Amino acid sequence: MAAAASARTKSAPAKSAAKSTPSATPNVPAFTRDQELSAYREMLLIRRFEEKAGQLYGMGLIGGFCHLYIGQEAVVIGMQMALKEGDQIITGYRDHGHMLACGMDAKGVMAELTGRRGGLSRGKGGSMHMFSKEKHFYGGHGIVGGQVSLGTGLAFANHYRNNGSVSTIYFGDGAGNQGQVYESFNMAELWKLPAVYIIENNRYAMGTAVSRSSAQQDFSKRGVSFNIPGEQVDGMDVRAVAAAGAKALEWARSGNGPYILEMQTYRYRGHSMSDPAKYRSKEEVQKMREEHDPIDQVRGRLLRDKLASEDDLKDIDAKVRAIVAEAAEFASNDPEPDPSELWTDITL
Secondary structure, three states: OOOOOHHHOOOOOOOOOOOOOOOOOOOOOOOOHHHHHHHHHHHHHHHHHHHHHHHHHHOOOOOOOOOOOOOOOOOOOOOHHHHHOOEEOOOOOOHHHHHOOOOOHHHHHHHHOOOOOOOOOOOHHHHOOOEEOOOOOOOOOOOOHHHHHHHHHHHHHHHHHHHHHHHHHHOOHHHHHHHHHHHHHHHHHHHOOOOEEEEEEEEOOOOOOOHHOOOOHHHHHHHHHHOOOEEEEOOOOEEEHHHHHHHHHHHHOOOOOOOEEEEOOOOOOOOOOOOOOOOOHHHHHHHHHHHHHHHHHHHHHHHHHHHHHHHHHHHHHHHHHHHHHHHHHHHHHOOOOHHHHHOOOOOO
16 A cells, blocks of 8 residues: 555664654744644544544454554644635545544544444545545545645646635655655646645654655655745644644745645554554654653643643543543444445446
8 A cells, every 4th residue: 555665674673763853943933822722622632532543443343444643633733723714635544633623523533434324434435535525625545645636636626716725735754755746746836736735754654764765855855846845844843833834825825836844743653553663662752752742742831831720631631532432432333334325426
């Protein structure tokens, strides 16, 4: 499923597999209290949802592929804070966080993971294939890099209709080496399409460190030969993401063409639920959790600046856990699709 350059290898972990810290984004604007609390709640919802999805997978209630977003929550939440109504979202197979961020129902997402009738694709798509026209979410996609061309097509539609919307196109460092990505870059710049390409560089693709798979490790420069501007962003800081996202979206919305954002982030779990992630050390993961966790950063600011109390944050956590528990309960007991569903919503 993944690109050759990002295939898992059996060799020992590379000593320089990942930088110890993300690159800091200077002059990060402060959030208001409401923004901090919103970011905290929305990131926590993704974290708790993904933890529960991992549990259900272990219990055998979720089958097939399942790629968790734990650790990368600040990327999609920061970007979502910068979007306007009508802007589209499209991503790859690590997509549950993106669905929740754009407001898709947690019960429907979880039910799709378990293949139930109440799932957002009626139980037929599973983890990698859910959509919501209402929320302008055009899917998770299982083909590595395939969503980049599709998202560029969405940007072309916006350009053609002159509707003022921007297509935000998420893909990872592994997909960043795919050929169709650069064909899309070329067309997007040639036609000045309103597209923001968001590269979620979690450093290991499917299991190979960027240092071993990419000749140009600064993904923000991947558009240089097409004259597409780009920048690196601390993808573990939701404020930095929101600020960079607002800048990139304004650039694209103003008719200047595409923009590239390399979000330097980190996934705590393996590539998928079947990946033991032996290509990196436990110490590396623990260091990132302790020093750069996106949710803990917001929590720390809320408490430090006396914007919220411990009780306030416990109350948020309790409410989030209740939403996730309800979603899991629904997804565990909802009926499976009727066999007749095999013949609906398909083209013969």
